[in-house]
Amino acid sequence: MEAQQYKKLWWDIILATLSFAVVPLFILGGVIYHQFSVSYTAKIKDNMKTLAENRAGSVDLFLDERISQLTGLAHTHSLEQLKDEDYLNKVFNIIQTRSKSFLDLGVIDEEGNHLAYVGPYYNLLKKVNYHGEKWFHEVMATGVYVSDVFLGFRKIPHFIIAVMVREKKKIWILRATIDSDIIDNIVRAAWIDKKGDAFLVNRENILQTTPRFGGKVMEPPKAPDFAAATGTSVEELDFRGETLLYATSIIKLKKWVLVIREDPTEQLTPLLQARFLAVLISLGGVVLIIIGAYFTTRAMMKELMRMEQKKAASDEVAMQSSKMAALGKMAAGIAHEINNPLAVIGEKAGWMKDLLGMEDMDGSENFQELLDAVNKIEYHVVRAKTVTHRLLGFARRMEPLTERVNINTVLDESIDFLENEARYRNIDIQTNYAPDLPLTTTDQSQLQQVFLNIINNAIDAIGKEGEININTRPIKQTNRISIEISDNGPGMPKEVLQKIFDPFFTTKEVGKGTGLGLSISYSIIEKLGGKIMVASEEGQGTTFTIYLPVR
């Protein structure tokens, strides 16, 4: 496989891993965040609702108490008693000691005249007739009246509570002014956090308390119109580009509306923190996955490449042996086709030679020429024959003979053959045999042919002066024998090394080698169930390693 293909595959695997790991991670994060967000928002809304109800209840309670106080006072005293301003003053002082919320107290007859008044604006209010006032008619009609906040004569926000009393045939009204600061304080308790706000509006959407941000009492609030609200509710509303949470609750005694406003971003800070955390964890996960994917795929690719290389190597071995088989077949065919005509040529030449000897042709001027020619023919028939016979040897498919063979002995015999040649060329043959080399069942003479071939090649490669090392070694793990024959000759370049076992490939000069020695050796070793390998480095020498099975 090409490097580019590996890279592409690598990327494919990484991307697949990432998408299969990252997508669920994000989905999980998203779902968890969404669930958290929903429940958290629900909780905040719930809190606001509770707060709104709670504050509205407090306002209600406050108003209720004031009304009760006033009603109680009216019913426990007669008009005669309360008409006396000294007495009223006494009563007012008693009330004041318990609650500062009453600013003044007045007794008004059914005509609207102030019969008695206690409070800071005595001179201003004593002579006022309320007969034309709207609240006067209301209290006459309903018995109890709570006003909206108004500025009145005092020019400060306040509201009044008035109760009507029927005493015998007289009707009179007890009226009190209540400091709206107290209601402000109750509502203000709902100003939570930095941006939270709370205020009261009446049915005309006019502020009854001072809000924290924007607007004043008696003005419309800077908020959506909640005047028509009918009960407790929490909503997220858009007002002048700001999305805020609004909770409303009704003040029952006065039909005011309590509005609590909160900034969701502030309230939802923990949620945002959770979101931040979720994103952070997800990103961390993604980084981990990327690193993991990178390293696992890298390891995988390495393994894949290693296997691919291994496969390529075994493919090469398989190719080499099938190449040998095919070439062997071809060589055998060629040898056969050539041997028969060669036999005829040889016989004809022999017959000619016979004839030349028989006839009395000595005198013929061309006798010697003819004899030479016939001899040459015979010589070259023999030369051609050696080639074809070796080819047949290469192609030989017969079952090898099987005998118990000591490889060390076979090597020694082979060395004996070549010792003279080596000595003559000043080449030292060193042997290093494993003494415990097991015997193996194989074909001794074929093996000898291989050894002779390789050692002979080594001698030829060295030329003059050098060393050949032969060693044997049992390999217990694979139950094989290794035979190493190395020379310190000039070595071979890669191109030569690749073709070294190919038939007819030779580096020797024409006529010296057939180019069949090593290919025959190769097929012999293959047939004997072994393996032959070569390693060579230019300038270093060449090593042939033969592995034979022990059996």
Next chain:
Amino acid sequence: MEKFKILVVDDEQDFLETILKRLKARKIEVTGMESGYKALEFVDTHDVDVIILDVKMPGMDGIETLREIKKKKPLAEVIMLTGHASVESGIQGMQLGAFDYVMKPVALDELLEKVRQAYDRKVIQEGKA
């Protein structure tokens, strides 16, 4: 004058003709046959000491012929002549009782040497018999 009688069996006319001429020139009693059938017929009616038998022939091949000859004349020695990758056949021939096998092309003197050895064996075998 050699004392043995040779039969050469080969379908290659040029080869057969020439080897016959050369052997006859050496005063050897020799006959040539170009097929296995003819060789068998000849063996039926004539005495032969050594048979030089080509392995690859059309019709009845050398191995077949060898088998038949050995049935008829167990003592006749046969030298197998192979021209191609049929070394196996040569070996098979030897297992079937052939004296030896020789690969073509072969020098005549070499072949004659084998014939002499084969004849010697035949003589010994006959002595035993």
